Amino acid sequence: GYSPFEFSLTSSKMSAMLQPGIILLREGTDTSQGIPQLISNINACEGVVDVVRTTLGPCGMDKLIYGEGSSVTISNDGATVMKMLDIVHPAAKTLVEIAKSQDSEVGDGTTSVVVFAGELLRESKSFVEDGMHPQLIIKGFRKACVLAKAKIREIAVSIDAKTAEERRVLLERCAATSLSSKLVAGQSVFFSKMVVDAVEKLDEDLDLNMIGMKKETGGSLQDSIFVEGVAFKKTFSYAGFEQAPKRFENASIVLLNVELELKNERENAQVKISNPSDFQKFVDAEWNIIYGKLESLVATGAKIILSRLAIGDLATQYFADRGIFCAGRVPEEDLRRVAKATGGQIQTSTNSITESMLGKCGLFEERQVGSHRYNFFTGCPGSKSATIILRGGGDQFIDEAERSLHDAIMIVRRASKHKAVVGGGGAIEMELSKHLHEYARTVPGKQQMIISMFAKALEVIPRQLSDNAGLDSTDALNQLRKAHAEGKTWTGVNLASDATQIVHDSIETYVWEPSVVKLNSIEAATEAACMILSVDETVKNAKVDNSLPNAPHRRQQAPGMGMPM
Numbered sequence: 001g002y003s004p005f006e007f008s009l010t011s012s013k014m015s016a017m018l019q020p021g022i023i024l025l026r027e028g029t030d031t032s033q034g035i036p037q038l039i040s041n042i043n044a045c046e047g048v049v050d051v052v053r054t055t056l057g058p059c060g061m062d063k064l065i066y067g068e069g070s071s072v073t074i075s076n077d078g079a080t081v082m083k084m085l086d087i088v089h090p091a092a093k094t095l096v097e098i099a100k101s102q103d104s105e106v107g108d109g110t111t112s113v114v115v116f117a118g119e120l121l122r123e124s125k126s127f128v129e130d131g132m133h134p135q136l137i138i139k140g141f142r143k144a145c146v147l148a149k150a151k152i153r154e155i156a157v158s159i160d161a162k163t164a165e166e167r168r169v170l171l172e173r174c175a176a177t178s179l180s181s182k183l184v185a186g187q188s189v190f191f192s193k194m195v196v197d198a199v200e201k202l203d204e205d206l207d208l209n210m211i212g213m214k215k216e217t218g219g220s221l222q223d224s225i226f227v228e229g230v231a232f233k234k235t236f237s238y239a240g241f242e243q244a245p246k247r248f249e250n251a252s253i254v255l256l257n258v259e260l261e262l263k264n265e266r267e268n269a270q271v272k273i274s275n276p277s278d279f280q281k282f283v284d285a286e287w288n289i290i291y292g293k294l295e296s297l298v299a300t301g302a303k304i305i306l307s308r309l310a311i312g313d314l315a316t317q318y319f320a321d322r323g324i325f326c327a328g329r330v331p332e333e334d335l336r337r338v339a340k341a342t343g344g345q346i347q348t349s350t351n352s353i354t355e356s357m358l359g360k361c362g363l364f365e366e367r368q369v370g371s372h373r374y375n376f377f378t379g380c381p382g383s384k385s386a387t388i389i390l391r392g393g394g395d396q397f398i399d400e401a402e403r404s405l406h407d408a409i410m411i412v413r414r415a416s417k418h419k420a421v422v423g424g425g426g427a428i429e430m431e432l433s434k435h436l437h438e439y440a441r442t443v444p445g446k447q448q449m450i451i452s453m454f455a456k457a458l459e460v461i462p463r464q465l466s467d468n469a470g471l472d473s474t475d476a477l478n479q480l481r482k483a484h485a486e487g488k489t490w491t492g493v494n495l496a497s498d499a500t501q502i503v504h505d506s507i508e509t510y511v512w513e514p515s516v517v518k519l520n521s522i523e524a525a526t527e528a529a530c531m532i533l534s535v536d537e538t539v540k541n542a543k544v545d546n547s548l549p550n551a552p553h554r555r556q557q558a559p560g561m562g563m564p565m
Contacts, residue, residue: 034536038128041091041532042121048092049118051085052078056111056461058180058495059469062400074396076182077403078111079103091532098524107410108178109517112461117525119460121532123453132446134533140450141533145526147439147451148432148458149519155431155489156420156515157507171196173510174415175408177424180511182404183397187221194226194388195408199416201228201386206413209333210340212387213405215398216370219391225369227387229341229378232334234366235327240317244325246366251303253359253377255339255346260328261312262290293350294318300353304364306330306338308346325364327375337387341380411514420515423506425492426462426480428518433458434484465493471502479503 054061055076065073065084075081082099095114102113124137159170175192184191198211214231225231273279294315297305304325305311311328319326330338339346344359362379369389388405392398415421422428436455440448462480466473476493479502483491492506506512 035128037538038134038533038536039125041089041535041538042125042128044089044092045095045118045121045532048082048085048087048095049115052081052111053115053118053464054468055081056115056181057465057468058185059465060111060181061468062183072396073399075400075403076111077400077407078114080403082110082114090538091535094528094532098528101524102520105520106414106514106517108407109513109521113521113525115460115464116457116521117528119457120454120525120529123457124529124533127449127453128533134536136446137450138530138533140447141454141526141530143447144436144451144454145522147436148454148522151432151435152422152428152515152518152522153420156422158419159415159421159512160419168196168200170512171199171412171415174421174512174514175412177510177512178408178411179404182407183400184221184404190222191224191405192408194224195405195412197226197228198386198388199409199412201383203384206417208409208413210337210385211409212334212337212385213402214374214387214389215395215402216372216389216391217393217395217398218370221390221392221401223391225389225391227376227378227389229361229376229380229383229387230334230337230385231374231376231387231389232331234373234375235329237327238311238313238316240313240320244316244320245303245323246325248303248325248364249362251361251364252301252355253304253306253338253342253344253361253364254297254300254302254353254357255335255344255359256305256307256350257309257346257348258293258307258350259309260290260293260307260315260326261310262286262314290314296350296353298322298324300355300358302358304361306335308332308335337385338377341377341383341385343380343382411517414516415514418514418516421507421512422515422518423490423492424511424513425495425504425506426465427490427492427506427511428513429458429461430480430484430491431489432522434481462493465495466502469493469495476502 051063055063055078060076062074062076063081065075065081067073067084073080073084075084079099079102082096085096087093087096095117098117099110099114102108102110120141124134127137128134159167172192175195176188179185179188179191179195199206202210212230212232214233271279271282298319302324305319306326307328308330309328311326316326335346338344338359342359342361345357347353347357360381361377362381363376364378365376366373367376368374370391374389390398390401390405392401433455436451436458440451440455443451459477463473463477466476471493480491480493483503488505490505490507491503492511494501494504494509496509
């Protein structure tokens with residue numbers, strides 16, 4: 001027989017088994033958890049990294065991405081490739097986000113951050129499989145990240161030049177380093193000067209939108225034009241446009257957000273009149289309104305009239321007869337650049353326009369570029385904008401050149417704000433690796449292995465640079481380790497085409513990167529790796545069949561709760 005205690009315990013078990021189960025998740029919900037799920041996430045991220053790792057460095061290969069609508073993109077820019085890949089794995093999308101973060105924050109180093117994050121995960125996989133708890137790895141990674149960032153700030157080289165000429169030379173070298181890994185590497189000297197010119201035209205806030213990029217097929221890259229001001233493609237024009245002057249010196253400019261077109265009444269509009277002659281009054285009122293606007297604009301004395309909205313055939317002919325140039329449907333971004341360059345203000349009304357609201361332009365002219373005509377606004381006093389018209393053989397080639405210049409412009413902007421650089425070519429990564437290996441020897445327990453793992457993962461950058469250049473990466477790494485052990489802080493991989501040695505001093509050979517690029521890269525890669533390591537379960541919700549709204553939904557019950565009644 002059962003004792004009273006045993007009987008009550010058995011009764012409670014029986015009652016628990018007979019209780020209805022608690023319904024948690026809809027039937028068809030996919031749940032995966034534990035170490036296998038973590039390993040699966042790491043493998044997915046490694047697959048993404050393998051796609052972009054060969055694009056790293058000046059000798060990196062390009063990727064051809066064939067998208068929907070027969071669109072073809074050829075690029076070796078890490079952020080562009082990651083954005084265009086249609087990645088569906090939820091954990092692997094984290095790498096896409098850090099590439100976007102790096103691109104928006106500093107503009108360059110997008111491939112490096114993805115490759116480094118993937119290497120951190122690859123190194124940690126064996127530790128996870130051996131049973132080490134992911135939180136221990138995360139703790140070690142964050143500690144190593146803090147140490148690495150502190151070391152970068154300690155050894156970074158200041159480029160705070162004394163004269164404007166020295167400062168310009170330093171910025172051009174930073175731009176050339178960024179362009180050396182792009183499709184336009186052969187013209188890096190030509191474009192680095194153009195990039196620095198563009199950034200120096202900006203005001204203190206360094207608004208990137210004030211640098212216009214226009215693309216015109218035909219010619220070579222060397223035919224690209226830098227405009228100290230604004231240039232945009234000729235807008236849609238009505239009859240009478242050809243009669244207007246196409247060149248002015250010291251002209252005033254009116255900038256409008258007003259439609260200068262004779263507007264008809266809406267459909268089904270009803271006008272009640274008692275006398276047929278009254279209808280003419282309505283017609284005359286429409287004409288008086290448009291002529292009133294045109295006369296007030298002519299009275300300002302401006303010789304150039306630009307509007308974001310349409311300027312119709314009546315207004316075009318009216319202005320042409322009076323020797324005034326006009327352009328309607330000007331893109332908003334171009335209109336804002338003209339306002340910034342000329343000092344004008346965009347008006348929403350044609351009334352009460354004063355002299356102070358007009359823009360001033362030293363020279364306006366319409367010129368032929370390739371197969372299109374462009375309007376050029378140059379010689380503007382205190383111009384705070386610039387335009388680059390890119391030329392090239394094909395659309396894909398020019399698109400990649402635009403992405404390359406964007407990265408270089410971002411680098412020059414950062415270098416002009418933050419006056420510290422580090423050596424490229426894997427030099428800073430090898431120095432950080434050496435520093436972390438030395439620190440790890442002073443740490444007891446498992447954290448020693450994790451910090452050493454972080455230090456080893458940093459070596460992936462010089463190793464991949466060597467592999468992509470066709471060099472012996474083992475030999476290169478051995479020489480780099482030897483040089484850094486001897487105290488040669490800025491020794492990196494020599495990827496020059498005429499190189500006789502595998503390694504060289506990156507600072508002396510002007511292979512520079514702003515320190516903020518590496519600071520952001522290491523921070524972003526570490527956070528991405530920690531985020532993926534902290535995920536131990538993935539739940540994919542089942543799709544609801546809305547075609548049967550009255551059908552009962554079957555749900556998955558909680559495990560171990562018994563059968564529902």
